[in-house]
Amino acid sequence: MAIKVIDEKCIGCSKCQKSCPFDAITIENKIAVIGDACTNCGTCIDVCPTDAILQEGTEKIIRDLSMYKGVWVFAEQREGKIMPVVFELLGEGKKLANEIGTELCAILCGSNVAGLTDELIAYGADKVYLADAPELEKYTTDGYSKVINEAIGVYKPEIVLYGATHIGRDLAPCLAVKVNTGLTADCTKLEIDPDDKKIRQTRPAFGGNLMATIVCPGSRPQMSTVRPGVMDKAVYDPTKKGEVIKLNAVFAEGDIRTKVLEIVKTTADIISISDADFIVAGGMGLGKPEGMELLQQLADKLGGTVAASRACVDAGWADHNIQVGQTGTTVKPQIYFACGISGAIQHIAGMQESDLIIAINKNENAPIFEVADYGIVGDLYKVIPAIIDELNK
Amino acid sequence: MRILVCAKQVPDTNEVKIDPKTGTMIREGVPSILNPDDANALEAALVIKDENPGTEVIVITMGPPQASEMLRECLAMGADEAYLLSDRAFGGADTWATSATLAAGIKNVKKIDLILAGRQAIDGDTAQVGSQIAQRLKMPVVTYVEDIKIEDKKAIVHRQMEDGYEVIEVQMPCLLTCVKELNEPRYMSIGGIMDAYEQTITTWNHEDIGLSPEACGLNASPTQVFRSFSPPAKGVGEMITGNTVNEIAGTLVSKLKEKHII
Numbered sequence: 218m219a220i221k222v223i224d225e226k227c228i229g230c231s232k233c234q235k236s237c238p239f240d241a242i243t244i245e246n247k248i249a250v251i252g253d254a255c256t257n258c259g260t261c262i263d264v265c266p267t268d269a270i271l272q273e274g275t276e277k278i279i280r281d282l283s284m285y286k287g288v289w290v291f292a293e294q295r296e297g298k299i300m301p302v303v304f305e306l307l308g309e310g311k312k313l314a315n316e317i318g319t320e321l322c323a324i325l326c327g328s329n330v331a332g333l334t335d336e337l338i339a340y341g342a343d344k345v346y347l348a349d350a351p352e353l354e355k356y357t358t359d360g361y362s363k364v365i366n367e368a369i370g371v372y373k374p375e376i377v378l379y380g381a382t383h384i385g386r387d388l389a390p391c392l393a394v395k396v397n398t399g400l401t402a403d404c405t406k407l408e409i410d411p412d413d414k415k416i417r418q419t420r421p422a423f424g425g426n427l428m429a430t431i432v433c434p435g436s437r438p439q440m441s442t443v444r445p446g447v448m449d450k451a452v453y454d455p456t457k458k459g460e461v462i463k464l465n466a467v468f469a470e471g472d473i474r475t476k477v478l479e480i481v482k483t484t485a486d487i488i489s490i491s492d493a494d495f496i497v498a499g500g501m502g503l504g505k506p507e508g509m510e511l512l513q514q515l516a517d518k519l520g521g522t523v524a525a526s527r528a529c530v531d532a533g534w535a536d537h538n539i540q541v542g543q544t545g546t547t548v549k550p551q552i553y554f555a556c557g558i559s560g561a562i563q564h565i566a567g568m569q570e571s572d573l574i575i576a577i578n579k580n581e582n583a584p585i586f587e588v589a590d591y592g593i594v595g596d597l598y599k600v601i602p603a604i605i606d607e608l609n610k
Numbered sequence: 611m612r613i614l615v616c617a618k619q620v621p622d623t624n625e626v627k628i629d630p631k632t633g634t635m636i637r638e639g640v641p642s643i644l645n646p647d648d649a650n651a652l653e654a655a656l657v658i659k660d661e662n663p664g665t666e667v668i669v670i671t672m673g674p675p676q677a678s679e680m681l682r683e684c685l686a687m688g689a690d691e692a693y694l695l696s697d698r699a700f701g702g703a704d705t706w707a708t709s710a711t712l713a714a715g716i717k718n719v720k721k722i723d724l725i726l727a728g729r730q731a732i733d734g735d736t737a738q739v740g741s742q743i744a745q746r747l748k749m750p751v752v753t754y755v756e757d758i759k760i761e762d763k764k765a766i767v768h769r770q771m772e773d774g775y776e777v778i779e780v781q782m783p784c785l786l787t788c789v790k791e792l793n794e795p796r797y798m799s800i801g802g803i804m805d806a807y808e809q810t811i812t813t814w815n816h817e818d819i820g821l822s823p824e825a826c827g828l829n830a831s832p833t834q835v836f837r838s839f840s841p842p843a844k845g846v847g848e849m850i851t852g853n854t855v856n857e858i859a860g861t862l863v864s865k866l867k868e869k870h871i872i
Binding site for chain 1: 753
């Protein structure tokens with residue numbers, strides 16, 4: 218596939234040049250020229266007023282894809298506990314599997330984790346592939362990618378979903394190279410093409426300024442990492458039956474080249490801002506680290522939790538594990554208070570799905586007001602105590 | 611020791627604005643910068659060089675010819691050599707093809723003890739290319755690294771997790787992807803800037819690194835962009851005003867109560 222300009226139709230208006238997210242178009246002698254940076258995204262085709270740009274298809278040799286069947290979910294567990302994102306993946310995976318007309322499977326790695334298979338089945342897995350070995354007790358890139366690569370080779374799934382956690386985002390890229398297939402990172406939407414049953418993966422790019430829908434036409438499995446907190450959790454049904462298939466997890470000396478010496482917890486638990494119903498988030502407008510304490514008071518009042526913008530985390534006022542946004546966590550609480558947050562697009566990308574957004578900012582032109590359901594222009598150090606007082610009444 | 615740093619020139623996505631009428635990105639005037647996480651990777655390499663005289667720091671990138679500006683910036687910060695992989699055939703590459711091209715380029719650089727890369731680039735945020743280069747070079751990899759100690763032929767690193775960190779030992783040569791908590795990148799020095807303009811940037815095309823045009827760029831990319839679009843804008847909400855903060859707070863809370871949210 219390639220983007221082509223029909224020189225006779227091009228009027229040199231430069232609309233395509235301005236629209237190009239990749240800066241790939243130049244105007245030479247009043248005609249648009251597509252440069253090296255072109256990714257075939259097609260944005261220019263839509264904006265061209267004279268239909269002078271088109272996408273030329275040269276279909277690649279299609280491999281035999283029909284032998285790949287089933288939707289797999291990587292059932293990430295830590296210390297014998299399944300990560301919450303796995304239940305979201307099972308929920309989404311079930312929808313995809315139903316649309317394709319195939320089965321939903323989970324792949325579970327660890328040591329003495331056979332007891333978790335029932336839970337995965339109750340959350341919708343028809344089959345659980347289980348790799349249980351002492352070497353898999355702690356996550357290692359080499360250990361996990363070896364057994365999952367072997368399982369994909371034998372059982373040939375058509376889709377594999379991973380949570381976009383620090384582990385999922387480490388494991389999936391390695392597997393994409395091992396298995397020789399494509400991988401789409403941090404997806405926020407997955408759909409099945411009703412005609413060819415292939416998956417369409419939508420993800421934010423350019424810090425959330427652009428959404429891109431990605432396909433993986435010629436290789437299998439089609440793989441995605443999915444942001445935690447975006448998909449709906451699967452329904453729990455303890456009566457559901459499923460099958461457990463034990464994988465051969467055998468390691469030779471030198472297979473695992475990293476050694477986990479120690480696991481250090483800096484927070485008592487994984488602070489799950491993605492699960493919170495009420496979030497009070499602070500930004501640079503706090504002006505000082507103590508501002509987080511005021512936000513905490515409001516959060517406590519609501520039974521919620523505090524969060525922060527990237528600027529606030531960079532300033533050292535809040536820990537990175539409560540950062541909301543493109544490079545942090547995606548949240549969709551019932552109420553999101555944005556306090557002293559100007560509303561950079563990267564931040565908005567991580568919270569715009571909240572049911573209700575309340576923005577408090579001194580600057581009436583702050584972009585955050587464009588996504589807020591309720592906006593208050595004012596000093597948060599006055600407004601928040603007043604809200605707390607009002608809630609106490 | 612020879613340390614190779616993988617870097618990318620990216621548009622400063624913090625500076626990207628949206629045209630309120632068309633809802634599309636305004637790219638004009640958006641500066642190109644050294645990707646922030648890559649600056650942390652380079653800084654980590656330069657710290658090791660400061661502590662271990664004789665260490666060489668090599669920077670490699672894949673990109674259009676203008677990416678050489680970013681490489682000069684890296685040289686001005688203190689890197690010793692710079693390589694630019696640039697070829698029309700590399701265009702439109704996804705992460706799979708990008709990592710294949712970079713891995714081929716790195717093989718050409720030779721004798722590398724340690725590879726440092728940023729965790730992810732701010733234009734794509736995929737965090738895939740570093741890991742994939744390591745797979746192709748058959749090197750062990752640790753991602754999300756926030757602390758590095760080199761001892762003998764091994765690295766002891768802290769890998770950032772959502773709720774803390776892991777201490778990981780890994781034999782070199784290995785690849786580490788770096789996060790911003792690792793360090794504070796230094797500025798270019800005046801002397802460094804002067805010197806950087808006299809240094810050579812080696813440019814390689816697909817033939818130089820031994821790849822056929824079918825093995826790189828869009829041709830070798832398993833994923834393709836089906837379509838791209840601007841995220842739908844949310845409607846503007848209601849501004850709550852009043853004569854006093856208490857009045858404003860009262861209005862807000864009663865609205866929330868009306869909706870039975872609290």
